[in-house]
Structures are given as C-alpha cells and as structure tokens.
Amino acid sequence: xxxxxxxxxxxxxxxxxxxxxxxxxxxxxxxxxxxxxxxxxxxxxxxxxxxxxxxxxxxxxxxxxxxxxxxxxxxxxxxxxxxxxxxxxxxxxxxxxxxxxxxxxxxxxxxxxxxxxxxxxxxxxxxxxxxxxxxxxxxxxxxxxxxxxxxxxxxxxxxxxxxxxxxxxxxxxxxxxxxxxxxxxxxxxxxxxxxxxxxxxxxxxxxxxxxxxxxxxxxxxxxxxxxxxxxxxxxxxxxxxxxxxxxxxxxxxxxxxxxxxxxxxxxxxxxxxxxxxxxxxxxxxxxxxxxxxxxx
Numbered sequence: 193x194x195x196x197x198x199x200x201x202x203x204x205x206x207x208x209x210x211x212x213x214x215x216x217x218x219x220x221x222x223x224x225x226x227x228x229x230x231x232x233x234x235x236x237x238x239x240x241x242x243x244x245x246x247x248x249x250x251x252x253x254x255x256x257x258x259x260x261x262x263x264x265x266x267x268x269x270x271x272x273x274x275x276x277x278x279x280x281x282x283x284x285x286x287x288x289x290x291x292x293x294x295x296x297x298x299x300x301x302x303x304x305x306x307x308x309x310x311x312x313x314x315x316x317x318x319x320x321x322x323x324x325x326x327x328x329x330x331x332x333x334x335x336x337x338x339x340x341x342x343x344x345x346x347x348x349x350x351x352x353x354x355x356x357x358x359x360x361x362x363x364x365x366x367x368x369x370x371x372x373x374x375x376x377x378x379x380x381x382x383x384x385x386x387x388x389x390x391x392x393x394x395x396x397x398x399x400x401x402x403x404x405x406x407x408x409x410x411x412x413x414x415x416x417x418x419x420x421x422x423x424x425x426x427x428x429x430x431x432x433x434x435x436x437x438x439x440x441x442x443x444x445x446x447x448x449x450x451x452x453x454x455x456x457x458x459x460x461x462x463x464x465x466x467x468x469x470x471x472x473x474x475x476x477x478x479x480x481x482x483x484x485x486x487x488x
Contacts (some may be wrong), residue, residue: 202206295328328417348383349410351388357407359394367406375412382472385448386419388412389456392441393421394467401425415453416473424465445470449467 306317343351349371403425411418435443449456449470460466
C-alpha cells in the first residue's frame, strides 16, 4: 500500500481578524485574573493592572486598523528589487575582493612551486596554473555580472557592449548592438533596469533559444528610453502571467519596467524567434537632463 499525499492549506485570516481573536483571548484571561484578584486568590494588583493595559492596547489596535502598516504591491516589488540589487552588490564585492584575492594568492604559490618542481612535475603545475587562471577569470566575470560597476563610469551603451562581448565570446551567436544617439543623462535606475532586462534576455536565449543572431537596439525617444531585443531562436509561447506560470525571469523583466512607470511586451511564437520591447518613460527632471545632453 502506498500512502497518499495530502496538501493542507491554512485558513487565510486578515490582520483585523487576528487582532480580534487575540483581543478575545486577552479579554478572557483578564476576566479570569480579575475574578481571582477580587476573590483574593493570590493575584497581585500589579499583574492585574498589566492584564488590563494589555487588553486596552489590543482593543486600541483593533479600533484603528487604518494606522497599521500596509505595503502596496508595487511598493513591495520595488523594495524586493532594491534588496536584490543590494545583495548582488554584496556578493560581487565578496567574489572580487575575497575569493579573487585568494585565487590570486594560490596562483602565485603555484608559480613558485612550478619554478622549484622537478621536470616530471612541470606539466601538472602548468595544468594547475591554467585551472587557476580560468577560475579567476570566471569569478571576475560573475562579479561583473552581479554588479556592473562600469554603468556609472562607462555608461549604458558601453556596459551593454562589454557584457555582450564577454557573454557571447565563446558562442556561435552573431550579435549587434545599435545605438545611434548619445545616452548621457540617463537616470541610474533606468540604466540598471535596461541592463538587467538585456542580461536576463540574453541568458534566456543562451539557455533555451538556440539562436544564431541577436540584435539589441537602444533608442532615446521623446516619450522615453526604448529597448529592443530580438533573436532568431526557437521561440516560445509567452505566458499571460509569467510569474504564476513559472517564467520568473520574464516576470522580473516586466516588474523592472513597470516600477519605472513603463511597460514591456514580448512577441514570440515557436519557430519564429523572440522580440522583446521595453519603454522607460522620462521623469520630468530626467527629461530635462536628457534634452540638455542631447543638445550639448
């Protein structure tokens, strides 16, 4: 016999319902304690006062639900993305500063060992040096992906070009990055969103699409910054709700565009490739900076 698997679901309760249940429990406890107090059953006046105050505090919270802290879905998503970026920066620093330094020290020790080893050990030392070099390069690549430091110094276009070159160098994909306008004055949050969306799209292409050609286009338009990513891969059926249907990467791209007041659309069919378009509208101050940079 095989046991059956059952799924248990907790009864969903709102915060007000929880408060009311807690208030009822506190009321019952307080009533019992007061009865014991008046019957002189060994309950101190201080403990009875604490019970009364606790009950009054719970009743106050129940009567003023509007004062409780509530997070809107967009605020929560924005906070989660900020936490994600902060964690990525922390991991990038640890990889670059700690693990990178340890690998560099191991490489120096391996070089020292190779110079003093016997002739028959030289091939093994050379292989060890190659492994350490490749590992150090991979660590630096992952660190750069987690925290694109060049965004602040090089700008969005150069950072995307460096990422595409580093990511697609050992693949058969032919890629092109088109940007016929200067992107000076782009807000940092907009540049990070465009970079992360492109990063996710390229990763998905390499994992699933088997594409041969990739085109990334950035355009500064009067209504905002437009990003277009196209490939000639296998294609897929975009989900109406990517997050609920397991397409977490796609859901993350949509969230990044939405949080900046923009939108992202995905056009794809099996065997017809994938075309992703995102638009990040200018904020009033960002539009002024972009216009100044455009005419400078």
